[in-house]
Amino acid sequence: MQPFDITIGTIDYAVFPEGEDTYVIFKDGKEYVHIQKDTEEQWLKLDEVTALPLFETNEEINAIGRAIVAHVPEEEDEDETEEDLLD
Template identity: 65%
Template sequence: MQQPFDIIVADTHYAVFPEPEETFTIYKDGKEYLQIQKDAENQWLKLDEETALPLFEPNEEVNQIGKAISEYKEEEEDDEDELFDEEEEDY
């Protein structure tokens, strides 16, 4: 599983803790803030605090956090690919 990481959205710092099944627990100001899950390519859903079921109401902050998570994961995959390519060149 992916390690926790930090993102910044609109000058707000969030700590992101990946969970199974494209779900992420988000911390803000050192406290658990919300859980989100990827729904579609550019659509993210907030999960209900009590039931952990997706809430299908639009939430711009959740989508911005999700976009930052996607961008972070893409950067991380690119870094891993570069590392793998460097190791192949050593042989």
């Protein structure tokens, strides 16, 4: 999965998937937080030092997670992709 942007309210976030339902989130152009999916509605912030999940409810983290789940990746035009490969 490629990085993508989400907007919650008036705040823009850049989302960089790391695999296994773990994401690095950038806010205002700076690395902001690492999060991990627990359930569809519950997401966990990862400790900055140990990278272990912090089991505390954080509505901003959950809102980011819900936006990630709702994100539909843009489909690439297959014709362009094939042409790019032939060039």
